[in-house]
Amino acid sequence: MPLYKTITPNSQTTVKIWKITESYDDLMAKVDLKPVALERVLGMKSELHKRGFLSVRHLLHEFGYTDADLFYDENGKPHLKDGKHISITHSFNFSSIIVSDLIVGIDIEKQRDKISIIAHKFIDYEFDYLNEAAKDYVKKLTTIWCVKESLYKLFATPGLSFKQHCLVIPFEISDEETVAWIDYEEKKFRYNIHFLQFEGFTCAYAIA
Template sequence: MPLYKTITPNSQTTVKIWKITESYDFLMQDLELKPETLKRVLGMKSELHQRGFLSVRHLLGAFGYTDADLFYDENGKPHLKDGKQISITHSFIFAAVVISDGIVGIDIEKQREKIKIIAHKFINYEANYLNENADDYVQYLTKIWCVKESLYKLFATPGLSFKQHCLVIPFSTNAEDTIAWIDYNQEKHRYHVACFEFEGFTCAYAIQ
């Protein structure tokens, strides 16, 4: 089982990251999937997406859960039947799950040049400290995206905008944590977000 990394930021929270090296057929073995889950997997056109989805089910098993323990609400937010909080992500060859007593959000993204093309869609306040000509610009943008995506998953509120409502304060690209805010409906919410890099990928997770 290629469990890549386990992180325990506090006694109530655990993050597990999986490196997806197995084939689709291998990942399907020994998995008990709900009929609706199996239908969803079989309907995916990308095998890479299928493998990411199935690796999340294996990560659930590493926590002691099964697919039957997981369900989604009307906004697409995942939940566990025992009341524990969960957030899920996968990108290319990595997948991750965080489970906690408190509300959480997690995201993994591959660092790619194309993020510069969409930067205007999620950067607002952060433009005040970003340097487009810096060697680490793509790395920095990816960290900001991951931080905002983790907040988006944590807050799980329709209408929340990366650009208008999520703010990430300045931090160095080698920093492994930062402070971010959600400013929504005239209320401000402050979060500590862990952020780290590995093998050309970035991961961020926020805990309420």
């Protein structure tokens, strides 16, 4: 079943996760794309990216939307024509959408050891509570990345830095929730964060 999981964190918000098991041809045959979206997917070189793109359109259908209901602003942030807030993500063979009356952001990432090599590029404060020798170090790094990516999508402000402006409060993997802050231009914004682990992937979403 491609619809992998549905989560309802509150009465105004729904998250749906899709496991991409279908071929590109199967996904394409069952979706109706507007011309600009069709041109975009046909121009993609990677079949993995094509399948991710198309699976997102299938997720839209699960919410009762079509590709025609989705549009992007000048910063590349997705919007829905009915005014509800949306955020979109896909990584390898998983994709996800969050739809809410509230401002939201979501990210999925595959857990890979190489994230430890680039940790210094997106982490500052969080190094104070991370233990590089811990078994869950890669999971925690991946979770922090997902949290900060979801904040970036939610905040949608050019110039926002993962390392300088986004801060994730200490957490354990078993908590499945934490708090994060954006400290930007002398203003502080607090966000509730939920996260989950599945099949070697991490998903995190932020709700304003």
